[in-house]
Amino acid sequence: MLLSKQRGVEEYCSVEMLEGMSETAYRVLKKDGLDVILYAPIASRETFTNAIAYLVRRFDENTAEQNFLRHSFGLSVDSPAWQKLIESYNDSINVLPHISLEPFRTQNRNSEEIKSSEHNVEEYIFRNESDTDFALPQNIKWAESIAKRWKNISKDGGMGKSAIGSGKKVGGFNYISQFMNISLKDNSPQIEAKDKIAHSLEKVVNIKSDFGYWLETHFNKEHDYSHIRGESNIIRYIGVKSVLFRFSEDDALDEMLSSIAIAQMVGAKIYLSLPQNPQSEALNYIKEKHSSLINRDDTFALEDETALIKAMQTVERIRFLKPPDISIYEAVAPYALYIATEPFVEHGRIELMHYFIEQSISDSYHRYGNLGVRGLTKKGEE
Numbered sequence: 001m002l003l004s005k006q007r008g009v010e011e012y013c014s015v016e017m018l019e020g021m022s023e024t025a026y027r028v029l030k031k032d033g034l035d036v037i038l039y040a041p042i043a044s045r046e047t048f049t050n051a052i053a054y055l056v057r058r059f060d061e062n063t064a065e066q067n068f069l070r071h072s073f074g075l076s077v078d079s080p081a082w083q084k085l086i087e088s089y090n091d092s093i094n095v096l097p098h099i100s101l102e103p104f105r106t107q108n109r110n111s112e113e114i115k116s117s118e119h120n121v122e123e124y125i126f127r128n129e130s131d132t133d134f135a136l137p138q139n140i141k142w143a144e145s146i147a148k149r150w151k152n153i154s155k156d157g158g159m160g161k162s163a164i165g166s167g168k169k170v171g172g173f174n175y176i177s178q179f180m181n182i183s184l185k186d187n188s189p190q191i192e193a194k195d196k197i198a199h200s201l202e203k204v205v206n207i208k209s210d211f212g213y214w215l216e217t218h219f220n221k222e223h224d225y226s227h228i229r230g231e232s233n234i235i236r237y238i239g240v241k242s243v244l245f246r247f248s249e250d251d252a253l254d255e256m257l258s259s260i261a262i263a264q265m266v267g268a269k270i271y272l273s274l275p276q277n278p279q280s281e282a283l284n285y286i287k288e289k290h291s292s293l294i295n296r297d298d299t300f301a302l303e304d305e306t307a308l309i310k311a312m313q314t315v316e317r318i319r320f321l322k323p324p325d326i327s328i329y330e331a332v333a334p335y336a337l338y339i340a341t342e343p344f345v346e347h348g349r350i351e352l353m354h355y356f357i358e359q360s361i362s363d364s365y366h367r368y369g370n371l372g373v374r375g376l377t378k379k380g381e382e
Contacts, residue, residue: 001034010034105133109142165338167317167357172235173225174353182350183343197285200254207258207346208265214348215265219356230366237356239266242315246273246308251321253282255344258351259319260293266355270298271315273308305331312337319354 004013015029019040029036043051062069066088071081109132132139168174222236243263247256263270272294278284286293290300301311309331312318323341332339340354 001029001032105136107133107136108138110138110145166340166353167240168353169235169358169360172358172360174358177350177353181342182345184345184347196281197253200252200257200282203254203346204257204261207254207348208261210346211258211262211265211348211352214352218349219352230364232361232363232365234361234363236359236361238359240268240317240355240357242269242271243317243319243355244271244273244312244315246318246320246324247283247286248275248320248322248324249278249280249283251280251282252344253285255321256282256286257293258346259321259344262352262355264295266352268317268355270294271311272298272300273311274300274302276302276304278302312339317355 001010001013001015004010014035014037016037016039017026019038026036026038041051041054061067064070068085071085075081075085107130132143134140134143166178168178219237219239222234224232224234226233245256245259245263260270260272272286272290274283274287278287287302294300299311301307303311305325305328309328312332313335318337318339320339320341321344324339329339342354345351
């Protein structure tokens with residue numbers, strides 16, 4: 001504790017003791033203003049045999065021939081037990097000058113070699129991996145070298161550097177959606193041509209309302225589905241910072257408008273790309289109204305495939321409402337770009353996944369079973 005004071009890290013240190021052991025030391029530490037965590041072993045009726053086993057081990061230790069406690073109750077000066085304890089004490093004093101001050105653990109993570117037996121399975125022997133001893137200077141340097149290599153990784157947990165794909169966590173609830181063909185069947189009556197735009201605008205209003213609901217209740221919240229005592233396993237969503245939309249002649253107006261609205265709700269910067277000479281009524285509506293559909297710092301472009309491929313390299317998420325020509329995939333393959341081409345789905349829980357990256361954060365906050373303040377909360381309320 002003196003060392004923690006010298007280095008100014010007292011607030012990060014605590015003392016842990018077993019309840020009933022060295023009460024004097026406990027009182028001194030508390031008087032000095034230090035945090036002391038007391039551990040009191042407990043056992044339920046079902047596991048009481050484990051407690052008995054623990055007590056038996058303590059009895060064996062405390063009554064062993066070499067243990068002072070065995071002799072303390074009937075100890076008298078010059079008795080055989082007294083002489084034996086004096087001899088043991090003198091033996092320990094005589095050994096002191098010969099004790100090495102170097103740590104017994106000489107682990108060095110910098111020079112370790114990982115030997116693989118994958119080519120000779122019959123000779124493979126399992127060996128436990130030892131914990132890293134961070135008290136050793138060489139291992140501190142090893143850890144610092146790792147931290148230095150990670151300094152340029154994005155603050156989103158490295159996802160910007162290490163992951164290519166839809167942003168869904170492997171093994172998570174949303175991950176399986178990548179292997180499904182999810183679509184929504186529209187059973188609404190056919191609309192006359194003169195009413196199509198008005199009908200599309202009406203649909204967009206309803207779709208935005210649904211998306212707003214899912215943003216508030218799901219995507220803007222953190223989730224811990226496991227509720228493991230002593231741990232928090234958080235899943236949360238991080239909105240993408242930029243989206244490129246490439247709309248085609250066959251895309252529906254309500255789907256294009258809703259997609260633009262989603263990106264704006266998430267807070268992403270938009271790059272809106274259309275073919276150079278749009279023919280459909282829906283694309284021409286987007287072309288004519290683009291200044292009122294996107295913000296000033298967004299981008300609108302009528303461009304060919306070459307310009308499109310260049311633009312695709314500047315954004316975080318690329319969204320096509322239908323799969324593009326194979327030539328697009330071939331052109332962007334060297335840049336490892338992911339293109340979201342799933343059909344537009346009017347359900348916010350499904351469609352909004354294209355505009356977020358999932359992040360998982362795990363924290364084992366217990367200390368050898370002690371839950372601290374969180375132990376006062378009910379299960380599932382952390």
